[in-house]
Amino acid sequence: MRLQTFLGRILVVLWAVPACLCAKPFNEMTIDRLGGTIMDQPADGSKPYALGTTSVVNKGDVLTVYDQGWVILKTHNGDRIGLDGNTVAVVDEFYIEGPDRQVRFLLQKGTMLFKVNGRDSRQSFFEINTGGEVTSINDTRCILVYDPSAAALDVKFIAGKMTVLDKDNEEKFKVENSERTWKDGKMMAEDPTPLDQLDVVNFNKFFEGEPRLKPRDNNFLLPGAD
Numbered sequence: 001m002r003l004q005t006f007l008g009r010i011l012v013v014l015w016a017v018p019a020c021l022c023a024k025p026f027n028e029m030t031i032d033r034l035g036g037t038i039m040d041q042p043a044d045g046s047k048p049y050a051l052g053t054t055s056v057v058n059k060g061d062v063l064t065v066y067d068q069g070w071v072i073l074k075t076h077n078g079d080r081i082g083l084d085g086n087t088v089a090v091v092d093e094f095y096i097e098g099p100d101r102q103v104r105f106l107l108q109k110g111t112m113l114f115k116v117n118g119r120d121s122r123q124s125f126f127e128i129n130t131g132g133e134v135t136s137i138n139d140t141r142c143i144l145v146y147d148p149s150a151a152a153l154d155v156k157f158i159a160g161k162m163t164v165l166d167k168d169n170e171e172k173f174k175v176e177n178s179e180r181t182w183k184d185g186k187m188m189a190e191d192p193t194p195l196d197q198l199d200v201v202n203f204n205k206f207f208e209g210e211p212r213l214k215p216r217d218n219n220f221l222l223p224g225a226d
Helices: 002-016 195-206
Strands: 026-036 037-041 056-058 062-065 070-072 080-083 087-097 100-116 124-128 133-147 152-165 170-173 179-182
Touching: 026 087, 026 195, 056 087, 062 070, 070 195, 100 195, 133 195, 152 195
Parallel strands: 100 124
Antiparallel strands: 026 056, 026 070, 037 062, 062 087, 070 080, 080 100, 087 100, 100 133, 124 133, 133 152, 152 170, 152 179
């Protein structure tokens, strides 16, 4: 009888152990879709190689997407990160375990697109650094276009939770389908401008792997959209 009681208490203790303590950590992303040439410079300094459908991307890797190329990275829990043509980005931090997610990209130039799920953990962050700005996202759909030669960041916000921290301000995006621009680390206008619906259409087409629509005359759209 005592043995049964003792075993029962052990089972209760084991049942009470938080599931996160047994969660498997993830330190790499897989390739969801890609097209064209995308080079990966591994963090260990080994020879760069072209990404393929079976490749993985790790913390510290430098990704270079050439003209007409594009790639969609995927985390184990469904976050999807897109890099469009003429983009260079560094995976500065990548760690996911249980409810915790710690991801940081250094966008050196070009265009990144994000379909990121939510996280409630206080230990979690998902950041994109672009010179004078840090963009924080959570359960977000958005596009970031960064031109280092002009120190310019264009943020196309579709939906979700997003904040841009610059030299002087912390701007929380509240208006869906809106756009803001930063120059030299400062927000250029107090009020956002409406996002062109064509940007939203092409955002969805990008993640579905479909050809994007051509921009109308005098309409700025994602680089590489032919």
